[in-house]
Amino acid sequence: MNHENANLTFRRFQIVPMVCCGIVFLSLGMCILSSATAMAGYIPVLAGLSGMAALLWPAIAWIRTLSRLERLERNLAKGQPGLSISRSGGIASILARQCVESLRNFQAQTEQSGQRQNDLSLKLQLLEKQKQSIEQIIHTIRDAVVVVDGFDRIVLANSAAEQIFGFSARSSLARTVGEAIDHPEFVASMCHIRQSKLPHLKHELTVKAGDHLHVYDCIFSCIRDEKQEIAGVVAILHDITREKEISQMKNDFVSHVSHELKTPLASINAYAEMLVDGEAQDEQAIHQFCSIIQSQALRLNRLIEDILNISRIESGLIKVDKQNLSMALLMRDAVEMITSYAQEKNITIHTPPAILYDQVHADKDMISQVIINLLSNAVKYTPQGGSVSIESQVNEADGVIRVSVIDTGVGIPPEAVDHVFDKFYRVEQNKKVAKGTGLGLNLVKQIVETVHGGRVFVASEVGKGSTFGFEIPLAAGQQITAKA
Numbered sequence: 001m002n003h004e005n006a007n008l009t010f011r012r013f014q015i016v017p018m019v020c021c022g023i024v025f026l027s028l029g030m031c032i033l034s035s036a037t038a039m040a041g042y043i044p045v046l047a048g049l050s051g052m053a054a055l056l057w058p059a060i061a062w063i064r065t066l067s068r069l070e071r072l073e074r075n076l077a078k079g080q081p082g083l084s085i086s087r088s089g090g091i092a093s094i095l096a097r098q099c100v101e102s103l104r105n106f107q108a109q110t111e112q113s114g115q116r117q118n119d120l121s122l123k124l125q126l127l128e129k130q131k132q133s134i135e136q137i138i139h140t141i142r143d144a145v146v147v148v149d150g151f152d153r154i155v156l157a158n159s160a161a162e163q164i165f166g167f168s169a170r171s172s173l174a175r176t177v178g179e180a181i182d183h184p185e186f187v188a189s190m191c192h193i194r195q196s197k198l199p200h201l202k203h204e205l206t207v208k209a210g211d212h213l214h215v216y217d218c219i220f221s222c223i224r225d226e227k228q229e230i231a232g233v234v235a236i237l238h239d240i241t242r243e244k245e246i247s248q249m250k251n252d253f254v255s256h257v258s259h260e261l262k263t264p265l266a267s268i269n270a271y272a273e274m275l276v277d278g279e280a281q282d283e284q285a286i287h288q289f290c291s292i293i294q295s296q297a298l299r300l301n302r303l304i305e306d307i308l309n310i311s312r313i314e315s316g317l318i319k320v321d322k323q324n325l326s327m328a329l330l331m332r333d334a335v336e337m338i339t340s341y342a343q344e345k346n347i348t349i350h351t352p353p354a355i356l357y358d359q360v361h362a363d364k365d366m367i368s369q370v371i372i373n374l375l376s377n378a379v380k381y382t383p384q385g386g387s388v389s390i391e392s393q394v395n396e397a398d399g400v401i402r403v404s405v406i407d408t409g410v411g412i413p414p415e416a417v418d419h420v421f422d423k424f425y426r427v428e429q430n431k432k433v434a435k436g437t438g439l440g441l442n443l444v445k446q447i448v449e450t451v452h453g454g455r456v457f458v459a460s461e462v463g464k465g466s467t468f469g470f471e472i473p474l475a476a477g478q479q480i481t482a483k484a
């Protein structure tokens with residue numbers, strides 16, 4: 001449009017020199033006529049010539065300017081600005097200079113606005129990219145994020161939030177948080193922080209997911225606009241279910257430990273006091289009191305040892321000394337250690353007739369402890385006259401050895417079987433059968449699974465007996481030889 005205007009102006013300038021040229025030729029004709037008719041000397045001729053010269057000069061200058069302007073127009077069209085107009089000259093030159101100046105300004109402005117348009121579209125693309133990557137980040141984070149506007153309408157919710165509350169963010173956009181999310185406590189907190197205008201609000205929330213309850217640490221924050229008005233609320237939910245469980249387990253552990261330690265200590269204290277007060281009248285009573293103190297001290301020692309071993313394994317601080325060992329020899333040594341205890345209860349211990357020299361790469365003391373714990377439990381929970389057998393099987397295909405301790409004892413009810421390897425767990429029905437700490441099987445599990453990469457197993461039937469055992473990997477490249 002501006003370019004057309006420039007062309008129009010340009011054409012208007014062409015009329016002016018044409019008029020000038022007409023005047024020049026008119027005066028020239030009149031002069032020649034007057035000289036021819038009057039023949040009265042040279043004066044009128046000279047006057048005519050000088051008038052003609054005076055008028056011809058600006059016309060010539062204008063024609064030159066015009067041709068320059070034409071060239072300038074051509075250059076501009078080709079995108080090559082730059083043409084100098086003579087600084088000298090008359091009105092035509094001045095007008096032409098102004099015209100060139102305007103055209104230059106116009107071209108510069110056009111270039112500037114083109115540049116600005118390019119810059120703006122680049123900025124727009126950049127902003128779009130930034131928006132997409134921020135959305136991607138929000139959607140990938142494991143914590144749930146829900147954002148509402150100043151009218152409690154959903155603006156954004158990531159995948160974690162969709163999963164926790166079981167709703168679709170896409171179809172909930174512009175719906176209120178109360179309409180989209182079926183969790184009255186969460187919705188109430190979101191509305192409360194917006195109304196109360198608190199900067200932040202921390203809240204612990206429990207959400208049911210199937211059969212499980214998940215605990216979330218929620219932080220609600222108000223979003224303020226440039227006028228400091230509340231423009232919305234953002235809620236971030238961090239799953240703390242595991243931390244809660246661990247802290248609960250720690251609390252249980254501490255209370256269990258103190259309870260377990262207190263019982264033998266109280267017993268030791270009571271019998272020691274009786275001895276000091278001279279309540280033991282004869283040798284036999286003194287001996288009885290002393291042996292109770294001794295057994296309670298041993299129990300205390302076992303308890304402390306078990307607690308320390310479990311916590312050392314759990315924290316990874318225990319020193320493990322693995323070497324190639326024969327499992328059959330470890331089993332034989334453990335049976336020897338338990339025999340006197342079994343004899344006290346008239347329990348027979350059966351060992352397999354053939355010994356397989358089955359090599360495992362294991363910590364000798366730890367695996368011995370595992371076998372002794374299983375054997376002593378078998379004897380402990382088997383009534384007088386029962387039997388206990390220990391056997392091992394090598395599974396070459398899986399590269400593991402399986403050790404089983406089978407008893408004819410009291411057995412374990414089905415609902416308790418899954419818990420026997422838990423810390424401090426004692427089967428209610430069996431508490432009267434024998435004393436214990438509820439730590440022996442947990443230690444077995446820690447040694448087998450955490451230290452040796454194996455697994456423990458149990459099968460039991462009330463009144464018939466139990467089979468406890470474990471599997472650990474065989475030593476690499478071991479030679480298996482059978483010996484009668």
Ligand code: ADP
Pocket residue numbers: 377378379381407409410411412420425426427428430431435436437438439440441442466468
């Ligand atoms: P405890 O010191 O109480 O024996 P354990 O951790 O060794 O602790 O065992 C946990 C519980 O598992 C025991 O209290 C007992 O009820 C049950 N249990 C373990 N071994 C046997 C078994 N061979 N027969 C029956 N019950 C058993």
